[in-house]
Amino acid sequence: MDILRSMAANPRMMRVRPSLIWFFVQYMKKFRVMDVGGNLIIHSHLPPLNSRAYSRFVDEHLLNKCGGPSHAQIGLTNACPQNCRYCYNKNRRGKTMDTKTIISLIRDLKQMGLIWLGFTGGEPLLCRDILKIIESAGDDIALKLFTTGCTLKPPMASDLKNAGLKYVSVSLDHWQEQRHDDARRYAGAFKTALKAIEMFKAVDGLHVSVSSVLPRDMIRNAQVDELLDFLTGLGIHEAWLSEAKPSTDVYWNDDHVITEEDRKSLARLQDRKNKEGKITVNYLGHFEGGEHFGCNAGNKMVYIDAFGDVSPCVFTPMSFGNIRDASIRTLFSQMKQHFPSESCCFINKNYKLFQKYVTNDVTLGREASFALMREVEFGPLSRFFRLYYR
DSSP: OHHHHHHHHOGGGGGSOHHHHHHHHHHHTTSOOEEETTEEESOTTSOOTTSHHHHHIIIIIIISOOSSOSEEEEESOSOOSOOOTTOTTTTOOSOOOOHHHHHHHHHHHHHTTOOEEEEESSOGGGOTTHHHHHHHHOSSSEEEEEEOOTTOOHHHHHHHHHHTOOEEEEEOOOSSHHHHHHHHTOTTHHHHHHHHHHHHHTSTTOEEEEEEEEOHHHHHTTOHHHHHHHHHHTTOSEEEEEEOOOOSGGGOSTTTSOOHHHHHHHHHHHHHHHHHTSSEEEEHHHHTSTTTTOBOBTTTEEEEOTTSBEESSTTOOBOSOBTTTSOHHHHHHHHHTTOOOBSSOHHHHHHHHHHHHOOSSSSBOHHHHHHHHTTOOOOOOOHHHHHHTO
């Protein structure tokens, strides 16, 4: 019934190739459709199924095969009171983009086909013009905020939703207070996150999730179940899960990086928990697995950090140029030539190559990034892209 409701809300899907429709039917069956303030949502990595943003996704990407990105993340600031060991932005440097530049960037990305945009940092709530930036995006794009909850006050939670925010995800990595605070290297991180969750939950129509970064030992010790039980008790809509990525030199070690079997175990856990229907579990490795959409880094996904550097995704410490030196359209086009997409996470597979090219700065510059890509060997396409390009 949920799938029929979503199809009725978006009749454009009936013009899509039948094999792709069947792919989406099978994929959507793994989730329950939630009605959040009138928005039909399967999870926060796709626009609401009855939204203008989803209609644009169908028209521009599924029907017209737009060459631009469907998804992007933008760093609004690199400032953050917390100091996570696994932070993917830890070593990025430069001059922070001003508000005018960010608003212009969002406009250009939408013209290229963008339908989903995540705001990250640092702590994006420290950006003074965050409401102005959100308002500028319009109502035909799905907007998601990733936050630690630091500095949040109740009026701001409501203001963010009224400005156009659809999704918010609060960082919470463990059900034990001390473990979360230690991982974030910030006293009070746990209590701050819980307070932020309650403030966001009080806003009608806002989809609230928790984003959890899972260390490999938590996955292998079967502790993710316990984390999900705790998150279910918080009364949130979704648990957004990702393993700790080898985005910094601290994690460039086989002892930290998950295996394909680890990924599959989390994917199975997601499907099991979603069948229970108590909370939506949205594991990134499930979305980007070969059985679904694959890794979209540099192909349908782009990351622009707070300084304007363009990367394939938030987890890849490399830059293919800066938007102050060339247009995002040019830089994305140049980058995409090296990213055909494949069935597994790019950084999980290729992090050892970064060790070869890194010098004093862990984030690779443009020339080093192109040099590294000449050594990358991509595997087969995911099931979605095999159907998409057929």
